[in-house]
Amino acid sequence: xxxxxxxxxxxxxxxxxxxxxxxxxxxxxxxxxxxxxxxxxxxxxxxxxxxxxxxxxxxxxxxxxxxxxxxxxxxxxxxxxxxxxxxxxxxxxxxxxxxxxxxxxxxxxxxxxxxxxxxxxxxxxxxxxxxxxxxxxxxxxxxxxxxxxxxxxxxxxxxxxxxxxxxxxxxxxxxxxxxxxxxxxxxxxxxxxxxxxxxxxxxxxxxxxxxxxxxxxxxxxxxxxxxxxxxxxxxxxxxxxxxxxxxxxxxxxxxxxxxxxxxxxxxxxxxxxxxxxxxxxxxxxxxxxxxxxxxxxxxxxxxxxxxxxxxxxxxxxxxxxxxxxxxxxxxxxxxxx
Numbered sequence: 082x083x084x085x086x087x088x089x090x091x092x093x094x095x096x097x098x099x100x101x102x103x104x105x106x107x108x109x110x111x112x113x114x115x116x117x118x119x120x121x122x123x124x125x126x127x128x129x130x131x132x133x134x135x136x137x138x139x140x141x142x143x144x145x146x147x148x149x150x151x152x153x154x155x156x157x158x159x160x161x162x163x164x165x166x167x168x169x170x171x172x173x174x175x176x177x178x179x180x181x182x183x184x185x186x187x188x189x190x191x192x193x194x195x196x197x198x199x200x201x202x203x204x205x206x207x208x209x210x211x212x213x214x215x216x217x218x219x220x221x222x223x224x225x226x227x228x229x230x231x232x233x234x235x236x237x238x239x240x241x242x243x244x245x246x247x248x249x250x251x252x253x254x255x256x257x258x259x260x261x262x263x264x265x266x267x268x269x270x271x272x273x274x275x276x277x278x279x280x281x282x283x284x285x286x287x288x289x290x291x292x293x294x295x296x297x298x299x300x301x302x303x304x305x306x307x308x309x310x311x312x313x314x315x316x317x318x319x320x321x322x323x324x325x326x327x328x329x330x331x332x333x334x335x336x337x338x339x340x341x342x343x344x345x346x347x348x349x350x351x352x353x354x355x356x357x358x359x360x361x362x363x364x365x366x367x368x369x370x371x372x373x374x375x376x377x378x379x380x381x382x383x384x385x386x387x388x389x390x391x392x393x394x395x396x397x398x399x400x401x402x403x404x405x406x407x408x409x410x411x412x413x414x415x416x417x418x
Contacts, residue, residue: 107217110224110250114206117250121203123148125277126252128200130157131267132373134413135314139374143200143268146277152284153193155200156293164389165293166375168192171284175369176362177376178286179387180293182353185286185362188369188378196371197231197241199255199268205243207231222247230257233370237407238265249275266373286362308352308391310336315411317404320344344404346397348412353392372410384409 105113128143139159146154151170158165167178175188198204209215212228219225223244230241239260244253251273257266282288312322320342328335330351338348367380377386384405385394395408 104219105224107215110217110245111210113250114209114245118203118206118210121147121149121275123152123277123279124202124273124275126202126273127271129269129271130200131269133263133265133267134373137413141374145200145202146279146283147201147203148277148279148284152279153201154284154289167289167293168369168376169284169286169289171286173286176286177369178290178293180290182387182390183290183294184387185290186365186378187362188365188367190369192369195368196233197257198371199241199257199266202252202273205252205255208241209243219247223253224250233402233406236260236403249273251275308334308350310338310350311412312338313348313408313411314413315408317342317344317408320346344397344399346395346400346408348408349392349394349396351392352390353387370406372406374413377406377409379405379409 124145124147126145128145130141130143132139132141142158144154144156144158146152151172153168153170155168156165157167164181167176167180169176169178170192173187175190175192177186177188179185193201193204197208208228208231209226211231215229216227217225224247226243226245228241228243230238232238237259238257240258240262242254242256242258242264244255245251246253252268252270254270255266255268256264258264310325317340320340322338323341324337324339326337326339328337333352333354335349335351338350340346340348365378367378367383367385370377370379370384372386375386375388377384379402381402382398383394383396385392386409387393393409393412395405397405400408
């Protein structure tokens with residue numbers, strides 16, 4: 082009997098030792114990720130991004146292409162509205178394209194190096210490596226990291242949970258959380274191709290604009306949508322709406338909302354029509370900023386963006402850049418005064 086118990090104990094010890102040898106530590110995984118980053122020559126991946134805004138959610142299909150070292154193509158398409166926006170980076174700069182309006186903007190920006198990007202694999206690796214206090218755990222299929230984010234206004238979205246597939250360290254799910262640990266941005270990845278091939282013009286601005294426009298349904302022209310004034314829901318102490326002006330302009334409509342207080346600002350909303358002829362991209366003064374549902378340009382005294390066929394601009398001498406972003410992100414959904 083004693084001999085059987087000794088054999089059983091020895092067998093269990095071997096099993097535990099083998100299991101321990103097969104598991105990787107946090108340092109092991111980080112080391113492998115660093116190696117993966119160094120060997121990365123390019124990839125293509127599809128993702129579904131869900132943005133939670135209050136009680137509502139918006140879902141975007143995202144196609145991400147990256148060619149080492151600095152070429153990017155990120156196509157964000159609203160799953161319910163047949164509308165898309167594209168971020169391109171090539172040797173000529175960083176471009177934001179809105180195909181439905183035939184509009185393009187060029188930024189002199191170091192995007193995506195200057196901030197976290199929940200849908201870019203190399204950005205996730207950099208976040209993991211940079212956070213020396215990152216939390217680490219494992220499940221049957223995933224390595225799970227919880228890290229700080231590197232957003233410019235990371236007080237709003239300070240942490241993220243990153244799940245990596247154990248099989249090849251590809252991203253599986255990313256959840257970006259607010260201070261109360263509510264997931265406001267969720268990115269679910271699929272079809273990661275680490276051996277992607279690219280054509281010569283895959284990152285060309287004009288070629289991408291033309292291709293995107295060819296895929297637009299006839300009824301999806303952003304300029305044909307009804308214009309509804311939207312109001313920011315972000316609360317800034319002592320600041321309130323005091324005046325609202327409606328102005329008719331040639332080929333469109335403009336709304337000017339004036340907010341007064343210690344943090345006074347003016348919000349201008351203007352319905353725009355699609356440009357008939359292809360034009361060169363407009364150069365933008367300011368930094369590219371991710372507003373969740375769209376891409377904007379922020380400077381020391383203003384922030385501007387286009388969404389659903391409407392141009393928005395907030396101007397102020399009192400708001401900080403973080404406050405510009407906070408207010409802009411809150412200009413969503415139904416009107417709230």
